[in-house]
Structure formats: C-alpha cells, structure tokens
Amino acid sequence: MAVDCIIFGFDQEELKILLIKRDFDPERGRWSLMGGFLQNQETLDEAAIRVLTKLTGIRNIYMEQLPAFSKYDRDPVERTISVPYYALINIMEHSEELIEEYSAKWFSLRNFPQLIFDHNAMVEKAIKRLRSRASTMPIGFELLPEKFTMRQLRKLYEAIWDENLDKRNFTNKVNAMDILVKLEEKEMETSKKGSYLFTFDKNKYDIKINEGFQFKL
Amino acid sequence: MAVDCIIFGFDQEELKILLIKRDFDPERGRWSLMGGFLQNQETLDEAAIRVLTKLTGIRNIYMEQLPAFSKYDRDPVERTISVPYYALINIMEHSEELIEEYSAKWFSLRNFPQLIFDHNAMVEKAIKRLRSRASTMPIGFELLPEKFTMRQLRKLYEAIWDENLDKRNFTNKVNAMDILVKLEEKEMETSKKGSYLFTFDKNKYDIKINEGFQFKL
DNA sequence: AAAGTTTGGTGTGACAACTACACTTAAAAA
DNA sequence: TTTTTAAGTGTAGTTGTCACACCAAACTTT
Numbered sequence: 001m002a003v004d005c006i007i008f009g010f011d012q013e014e015l016k017i018l019l020i021k022r023d024f025d026p027e028r029g030r031w032s033l034m035g036g037f038l039q040n041q042e043t044l045d046e047a048a049i050r051v052l053t054k055l056t057g058i059r060n061i062y063m064e065q066l067p068a069f070s071k072y073d074r075d076p077v078e079r080t081i082s083v084p085y086y087a088l089i090n091i092m093e094h095s096e097e098l099i100e101e102y103s104a105k106w107f108s109l110r111n112f113p114q115l116i117f118d119h120n121a122m123v124e125k126a127i128k129r130l131r132s133r134a135s136t137m138p139i140g141f142e143l144l145p146e147k148f149t150m151r152q153l154r155k156l157y158e159a160i161w162d163e164n165l166d167k168r169n170f171t172n173k174v175n176a177m178d179i180l181v182k183l184e185e186k187e188m189e190t191s192k193k194g195s196y197l198f199t200f201d202k203n204k205y206d207i208k209i210n211e212g213f214q215f216k217l
Numbered sequence: 218m219a220v221d222c223i224i225f226g227f228d229q230e231e232l233k234i235l236l237i238k239r240d241f242d243p244e245r246g247r248w249s250l251m252g253g254f255l256q257n258q259e260t261l262d263e264a265a266i267r268v269l270t271k272l273t274g275i276r277n278i279y280m281e282q283l284p285a286f287s288k289y290d291r292d293p294v295e296r297t298i299s300v301p302y303y304a305l306i307n308i309m310e311h312s313e314e315l316i317e318e319y320s321a322k323w324f325s326l327r328n329f330p331q332l333i334f335d336h337n338a339m340v341e342k343a344i345k346r347l348r349s350r351a352s353t354m355p356i357g358f359e360l361l362p363e364k365f366t367m368r369q370l371r372k373l374y375e376a377i378w379d380e381n382l383d384k385r386n387f388t389n390k391v392n393a394m395d396i397l398v399k400l401e402e403k404e405m406e407t408s409k410k411g412s413y414l415f416t417f418d419k420n421k422y423d424i425k426i427n428e429g430f431q432f433k434l
Numbered sequence: 435a436a437a438g439t440t441t442g443g444t445g446t447g448a449c450a451a452c453t454a455c456a457c458t459t460a461a462a463a464a
Numbered sequence: 465t466t467t468t469t470a471a472g473t474g475t476a477g478t479t480g481t482c483a484c485a486c487c488a489a490a491c492t493t494t
Binding site for chain 3: 465466467468469470471472473474475476477478479480481482483484485486487488489490491492493494
Binding site for chain 2: 439440441442443445
C-alpha cells in the first residue's frame, strides 16, 4: 500500500504541480509524483501528511483522498495499491532545501512531463476533483498567501477552471458571500494604483456555515 | 485489503440498505456490510463487483468508490484496509435465494442495527456521497424499476435528501430537463385514476451531456 | 345513481440569482 | 503635463427558483 501526492501550487497566475525526479529504481531519472509506502500503525491520511511534510516542510496542508489505483500490474516491481491525495499549498511556503534534496520541481499544469506508472491519470483525477471542490468549498485560499488581492483570487479561479471570469461579476459574487476581510493595506507590485488586500475570515465562514450558508462560486 | 459494500435499494417510499448477519468469526452473529478480500490480479472495482454480484445475483450494478478506511486496529484480527463502495440497485431484481444464503436483510435507513467495526461510519459516508451525487448525476434511476411514475421519482428524491419536495416544482424541473420518455402506459396500483409511467432516456441524456447539458435537481 | 374519496396532473406571478457590459480613478512613468 | 496601466465600481435584462390551489379521473360508499 502506498500513497502518492498531487501537490498543487499557484504562481505567476498559473496552477503548478510539484514533481520529483527519481534518483532511485525503478524508473530512475524519470519524473513522478512524490509518494511513499504505508507504514505500520499509520493511517493513509497520516502517510500522506508524512510524505507531504517530507517534501515541502509544511505542516497542516490541505489534502483530500482520491479513489485508489489498484491495477495489479500498475507497478512492475511488486503489486502496489496506491491511494492518491491531492494537496493545496501556498507555493511561497515550501522549503527550497527539501525541494533540492528530492530533485523536485514545479511544473505548469499546462505543460508537464510524462510521469511514471499511472501518475498522469492520478493528476487528471486530482484536477477534476479540485475543479468541483473549488466551486463549493473555500479551498482556493489554501493556494494563496494569507493576504491576497481580488485579482489574485480571480486569476486563481480562472486557472483552476481554465476559463475567463468577468471582473465585476466575480468581485460582486465574492463580496456578496461576505467571508473576506478587506484590509487597509494595499499591494503595490502589480499596479501603480495599488490594490487592496483581503484575507479569508475562517471564523466568520464557520459561523455562516452553521447558519446554513453554502459557499458557491 | 478488503472492500465493503453499502448496497442501497428503494422500496415502500423508503431508502433501504442490505446487511448480512455474520455466521463466521469475528463478530459472528452481528450485522455488517457485505465485504470481501482483494484477490490476486483483481482491481478494487473488480472485487466490489464480485462481492455485489455474489450477494444480489445482479450484474452491471452502479457503484462508486469511497475513501478508504485505514486505522491500523480497525479490524481486531489483522490489519485490514477497507475500501467502501456504495451501490444502487433496483430492489426488485435481487435474488431471494442468495439473500437467504448469506442471511442478508433489507433495513430501512431510518432504523438499522449497530454494525461491526467502522461499518456505521462507512454507511454515513455513503449516504452523504449519494446525496450530493443525486443532485448532479442521473443515478436515482438506478434505484427504480425501468418504468416508474413521477410520484415514485419524487418520493425517491425525498428519501435521499430527507426532505419534502413540492409536487409541481419537482415535475416542472424534471420535465424541463427533457431526459425522460412519457409512456402511453399507466400504473394503476397506487391510485384510482392511474399515473403515467416514464423511463429514463439514457441515449438522449448522453447526447445532451455532449452538448454541454448539466443534470441538476 | 349520486355523493364521497383518493391520487394525478397542471400554470403563474413574485422574487432571487446570474449575466453582460463600460467608464472613472489613482499613481507612476514618460 | 500627458500617458499608461490596472483598480474599482452599478445596473438592466434575463433566467431560474419558489410558493401556491384547483380540477380530473376513477373507484368506493351509500
């Protein structure tokens, strides 16, 4: 039993995945998802957390289990059933050292290499799941820094769904949900005028959920 | 590695699950889900199909995998990771003989016994998944006979979501999707006037899906 | 044969949500 | 001072959703 992690990040207005270059057999030298075998007394979730932290150095990563891949010859060495997890991280927080240690690299989702075994299929499934989850759960914020602009948020959703979104409608929808806090602070990098920063108010969100609110984008 | 099946049926305007009374150890005599161990060269899906057919006698059962249960001591005998599958069957088609062979019984979802291990949690997860799937995919028909009345369809969704639905709005919504065929035939059991029978037009549905249609109830 | 009972079948108006769409503002750069 | 760039904002038209009530058909009862 193994777990494999599809690690998503968001940078340069693009979705990225973190892949490792294998320096071990089989398939040494090829690109693959970061994975690991299930250990004694460990749940699958725990194994995934272990693998994720090992590669990124981050704790408390958002992740979700996907359906298992179980074809008996999917791994040529020995029968391995792999449970994929997709994970969302703030790409700025990962540890450069660890990434180097594992010869890992961020790839744009639009253009990444062929992976070993059935890992490409796992990535496909992960994207699909991410797309549908992002519509109904506030998981997008996991991919952004603590403070973010409306533009970043919109570009993120455009990247996830691979479609353009109307600026005003998007802002209106997000504001209508009333789960963000608009800060005094402005971000001055991407424009001369500067744009206000927001944070996700998890507390307020939880309260609203209890009152029957439903996230929807 | 094992699979466990949450088998749903619909009868008497109620959702039911099919449970077996174990005549083997451990937990002999208690109620549980029907399950089985993964065999050589078999995928998890194939294992689930095998288990489902063994108990119901039906082939081509709709089923979907749920996240694995992997606590290391969930099974007291030996470490077993179990992948639950929920399945939807037309309750009229199951084989009475097989059910007897396995001392299986249909229970109302509103009132079924404590199950072994973590099986109750599996049922919980299955219900949740069924509820959300039923909103966006035409899987309800799997629980009904080939020909069904509007009332049956509505009562089914009322049972799945555990809420009352307005008769006219439901009919309007379903008709607006235009994926059912209204037959000449009437069903005369439940009313004096008789009510028209419908079938799900899978073909038409597939065509509409390709054109961008999205099932929604 | 008339009245009663039961379930089937149908339409509309009010309200909410969604979509398309364009100009002004702030600040830095030229 | 002008130009450039992205930020920020509102509305009208349309579509979808929801609440809601009566007549029809056929059998049962008296």
